[in-house]
Amino acid sequence: MSTKIDIGKLTLKNPVLTASGTFGYGQEFESFIDPSLLGGIIMKGTTWEPREGNPAPRMAETSAGMLNAVGLQNKGVHHFIDKILPAITKYDTKIIVNVAGNDVADYVKTASLLNDIERVDAIELNVSCPNVKKGGIQFGTNENLLKELLSAVRHVYYKTLIVKLSPNVTKIEDFAKISESEGADAITVANTFLGMAIDINTYKPKLSNITGGLSGPAIKPIIMRMVYQCYQVVKIPIIASGGIMHWQDAIEYFLAGATAIQVGTANFINPSASIEILQGINDYLDNNNIESIKNIIGKVKI
Amino acid sequence: MNNKIIRTKLKVVNNEQINSSHFRLYLTMPDDCPPITPGQFAEIYVPPTLNSFLRIPLSIHFISDKKNEIQFLIQLKGEGTKYLKTLKKNDFVDIIMPLGKGFSIPRQRKLALIAGGCGVAPLLFLSDKLYEHGNELEIYLGFRNHNQVMLINEFKKYGKLVIATDDGSMGEKGVITQVFERHLDDFDFIYACGPTSMLQSLMYLSEKYNIKCEISLETLMACGLGACLCCAVPTKKGNMRACVDGPVFDTKDLIELNE
Ligand SMILES: Cc1cc2nc3c(=O)[nH]c(=O)nc-3n(C[C@H](O)[C@H](O)[C@H](O)COP(=O)(O)OP(=O)(O)OC[C@H]3O[C@@H](n4cnc5c(N)ncnc54)[C@H](O)[C@@H]3O)c2cc1C
Ligand SMILES: Cc1cc2nc3c(=O)[nH]c(=O)nc-3n(C[C@H](O)[C@H](O)[C@H](O)COP(=O)(O)O)c2cc1C
Ligand code: FES
Numbered sequence: 001m002s003t004k005i006d007i008g009k010l011t012l013k014n015p016v017l018t019a020s021g022t023f024g025y026g027q028e029f030e031s032f033i034d035p036s037l038l039g040g041i042i043m044k045g046t047t048w049e050p051r052e053g054n055p056a057p058r059m060a061e062t063s064a065g066m067l068n069a070v071g072l073q074n075k076g077v078h079h080f081i082d083k084i085l086p087a088i089t090k091y092d093t094k095i096i097v098n099v100a101g102n103d104v105a106d107y108v109k110t111a112s113l114l115n116d117i118e119r120v121d122a123i124e125l126n127v128s129c130p131n132v133k134k135g136g137i138q139f140g141t142n143e144n145l146l147k148e149l150l151s152a153v154r155h156v157y158y159k160t161l162i163v164k165l166s167p168n169v170t171k172i173e174d175f176a177k178i179s180e181s182e183g184a185d186a187i188t189v190a191n192t193f194l195g196m197a198i199d200i201n202t203y204k205p206k207l208s209n210i211t212g213g214l215s216g217p218a219i220k221p222i223i224m225r226m227v228y229q230c231y232q233v234v235k236i237p238i239i240a241s242g243g244i245m246h247w248q249d250a251i252e253y254f255l256a257g258a259t260a261i262q263v264g265t266a267n268f269i270n271p272s273a274s275i276e277i278l279q280g281i282n283d284y285l286d287n288n289n290i291e292s293i294k295n296i297i298g299k300v301k302i
Numbered sequence: 303m304n305n306k307i308i309r310t311k312l313k314v315v316n317n318e319q320i321n322s323s324h325f326r327l328y329l330t331m332p333d334d335c336p337p338i339t340p341g342q343f344a345e346i347y348v349p350p351t352l353n354s355f356l357r358i359p360l361s362i363h364f365i366s367d368k369k370n371e372i373q374f375l376i377q378l379k380g381e382g383t384k385y386l387k388t389l390k391k392n393d394f395v396d397i398i399m400p401l402g403k404g405f406s407i408p409r410q411r412k413l414a415l416i417a418g419g420c421g422v423a424p425l426l427f428l429s430d431k432l433y434e435h436g437n438e439l440e441i442y443l444g445f446r447n448h449n450q451v452m453l454i455n456e457f458k459k460y461g462k463l464v465i466a467t468d469d470g471s472m473g474e475k476g477v478i479t480q481v482f483e484r485h486l487d488d489f490d491f492i493y494a495c496g497p498t499s500m501l502q503s504l505m506y507l508s509e510k511y512n513i514k515c516e517i518s519l520e521t522l523m524a525c526g527l528g529a530c531l532c533c534a535v536p537t538k539k540g541n542m543r544a545c546v547d548g549p550v551f552d553t554k555d556l557i558e559l560n561e
Contacts, residue, residue, distance in 0.1 A: 058522070
């Protein structure tokens with residue numbers, strides 16, 4: 001039985017990753033799990049300059065999910081390389097940095113710096129953050145801007161390049177195709193949905209930023225449909241991100257066409273979720289005599 | 303992480319109604335529990351409902367080593383706390399603790415503890431530890447009216463206790479920070495937990511009278527582990543995470559509090 005999968009130039013020992021912004025830098029979960037057991041860990045959205053993010057309140061609970069408006073708070077890529085990376089290189093897993101920026105030049109600077117950092121195995125280009133005014137969702141919702149950004153980044157970044165798409169578009173397949181033709185090695189489908197919640201007692205939005213990104217099981221069926229649609233049109237691997245709480249959700253995504261999956265919001269409720277999901281996938285393959293996880297990718301029967 | 307954190311299932315020993323909107327949950331202490339400082343909190347799992355989804359952060363209210371018990375004082379808010387109210391003896395709760403950074407515990411000082419409403423929750427365990435370390439305590443508890451007053455017997459054994467109600471129906475009349483200012487003495491430290499407006503007034507008072515002041519903030523949290531950055535608190539050193547850098551902060555490090 002094998003859980004190995006390939007993403008671009010990388011071979012991951014298993015298809016379970018942790019989603020950007022939901023797993024810190026791995027250290028925060030050391031009391032519960034060993035990050036080395038995972039296929040990879042994806043770092044919080046990282047920018048060239050430090051960012052303070054949005055004011056409080058930054059989150060609101062919803063039916064089967066949550067809204068967040070953190071707004072890419074991070075101490076910048078230099079801080080990441082100098083202060084955080086040395087503490088996590090010990091993990092025997094792939095380290096993937098989620099990269100965001102104000103404009104094309106910003107993304108390019110960060111990506112080209114990370115290209116030379118050996119321990120960073122891949123970058124996931126965040127063109128889909130719904131919570132910042134600059135450098136996020138506009139690249140993921142405008143085909144021309146996405147093309148321009150990807151071709152610029154591909155020129156300076158030679159390692160594995162993943163593009164994290166926005167689900168806030170009418171035809172996500174078009175953005176998947178652009179990513180593939182501009183040389184991306186894989187796509188993540190997808191980031192959070194733009195949402196909103198209002199306090200009926202104060203008449204105020206529950207988030208300081210008014211709107212925020214919806215995550216959790218509430219979004220799973222929509223992301224499932226998007227993974228399926230993208231699988232029809234691109235050959236590069238698809239990494240599913242959206243409402244994965246249990247191993248069954250992961251299997252469902254593999255059947256829809258995902259090569260790997262990311263555990264996000266689930267980490268907040270069950271800090272061992274990623275490892276339990278991995279165990280569940282292993283058991284499923286064993287129990288059904290499936291030799292390799294690759295054998296079920298995209299195997300939904302239509 | 304330096305602090306050891308455990309996730310475990312604890313048995314309910316008792317669930318006691320205190321007044322119309324507050325109850326106290328007693329759980330057995332886990333055998334392998336790391337040391338707990340007053341002001342630290344736990345994240346308790348509740349089944350998802352139509353409007354809630356995440357764990358519930360609750361301050362550690364009291365620890366009885368003798369009875370091997372850990373207690374939580376809980377105010378009914380929404381569906382999550384309503385669920386906790388239904389727990390019965392011998393039920394189990396899935397809990398992650400101890401989380402965050404607690405209050406500092408000096409020795410042989412003169413200290414004031416101030417709470418409004420459910421803000422009393424972390425201060426009982428704090429009083430116990432401060433008392434144990436030979437400090438002299440004055441405790442100021444403010445409530446809306448006499449029906450909401452609670453835990454007088456528990457607190458009074460630790461020092462001078464002053465009760466105030468907004469409507470004067472019990473104790474002194476007025477908001478607790480004003481009552482406190484009337485009694486203000488040569489305190490070395492102020493400790494507080496309660497509504498944001500109360501904490502904001504205390505920030506001014508501590509500055510005005512130059513008394514060191516530590517407050518516990520109940521910022522909305524998602525992970526409680528330092529991973530999501532949903533709990534940002536603006537400080538003079540930039541945004542800090544309430545769940546790991548707090549929930550207890552020294553007021554001199556804080557900027558304006560958010561409502
Ligand atoms: C570190 C920390 C320690 C806490 N300690 C205690 C404690 O010891 N005892 C206790 O009763 N409560 C405590 N709280 C608050 C408690 O976590 C919330 O009241 C609880 O999560 C509400 O859950 P619910 O599902 O019942 O209500 P929800 O349906 O989630 O909320 C009901 C209403 O309460 C508001 N609310 C929710 N969480 C908070 C919060 N953190 N602060 C202010 N308003 C909120 C919501 O906006 C909503 O209007 C603490 C919070 C934190 C962050
Ligand atoms: C609190 C929070 C912070 C997030 N931060 C980022 C981020 O910095 N970059 C990014 O690409 N996605 C970010 N995301 C999106 C997640 O990585 C993930 O794609 C999304 O939550 C959907 O998956 P889920 O339903 O499993 O959580 C964040 C999500 C949450 C809930
Ligand atoms: S609640 Fe997640 S970082 Fe504090």
